[in-house]
Amino acid sequence: MSEAVAEVQEEEIDLAGANEILDKYLDMHGALMPVLQAIQEHYGYVPEPCVHLVAERLNVYTSQIYGVLTFYAQFHLEPRGKYIVRVCMGTACHVKGAGRIAETIKERIGVGHAETTEDLKFTAEYVACIGACGMAPVIMVNEDTFGSLTVQKVDEVIAKYQKMD
Numbered sequence: 001m002s003e004a005v006a007e008v009q010e011e012e013i014d015l016a017g018a019n020e021i022l023d024k025y026l027d028m029h030g031a032l033m034p035v036l037q038a039i040q041e042h043y044g045y046v047p048e049p050c051v052h053l054v055a056e057r058l059n060v061y062t063s064q065i066y067g068v069l070t071f072y073a074q075f076h077l078e079p080r081g082k083y084i085v086r087v088c089m090g091t092a093c094h095v096k097g098a099g100r101i102a103e104t105i106k107e108r109i110g111v112g113h114a115e116t117t118e119d120l121k122f123t124a125e126y127v128a129c130i131g132a133c134g135m136a137p138v139i140m141v142n143e144d145t146f147g148s149l150t151v152q153k154v155d156e157v158i159a160k161y162q163k164m165d
Contacts, residue, residue, distance in 0.1 A: 013049045017042045022057045032060060032068060036075060045076040081116045081123035083141050083161045085109070090129035092136040097149075101137045102126060104151050108158045122161070 021038045025031035035058065039050050046069055055062045069075045087093075087102045105124060106112045113126040132138045135147025139157070146157050 013043070013047045015049060015053055018050045018053050019057075022054065026057065032058060032065065036065070036068060040075060045079050048077075079116065079120055081121050083121060083164075084123050084125060085158075086125045086127045086130065086140040088130040088132070088136070088138045088140075089126045090133065090136075092133035093130075093138055096136040098137045100151065101139065101149050101154055104154045105139070105158065108155065 018039050021035060021042065024038075025035050028034075032054070035054055036046060039054070040046050043050070051062055051065050051069070054060065055065055069077060085105055087098060087105060089098050089102070093101075102112075102124075109117055109122045109124065111117050111122065111124050113124055116123040130138050130140055130145065132145055132147055135145070137149045138145060138147045139149060139154070140146070141157065141161055146153065149157075
């Protein structure tokens with residue numbers, strides 16, 4: 001874990017947003033998943049203090065909550081970057097050089113799979129398939145898809161996001 005990520009985790013989390021979310025779901029049976037999804041949407045991840053708050057307010061064991069959070073890949077327990085760079089490692093992308101694309105991204109942003117830059121700007125993820133095999137090799141940055149990549153094109157994509165605030 002980077003120092004910046006550790007600092008964010010050590011900071012006091014404002015639970016007002018989580019309490020507002022919980023207020024909407026208190027009387028709903030089976031609200032755990034939508035509550036956790038909304039909390040992650042609000043904070044960008046599910047902070048530990050929120051887990052304890054959810055447990056208390058929904059009358060659920062924290063172990064049950066962590067069971068859900070660790071079972072579903074959609075949930076994250078640590079802060080993530082503003083830009084999530086997903087590198088497709090599927091068969092078509094692999095054959096067309098996804099390994100080199102992943103190496104280039106790691107060199108340019110300084111982090112590899114499941115890592116976040118210290119400034120919380122980028123998180124890298126290597127995924128099984130993006131579903132754009134005809135454009136292999138492919139990456140996604142948040143919701144934007146970039147295909148038929150070369151090292152030069154990767155440099156252009158990363159430079160574009162590095163310039164953004």
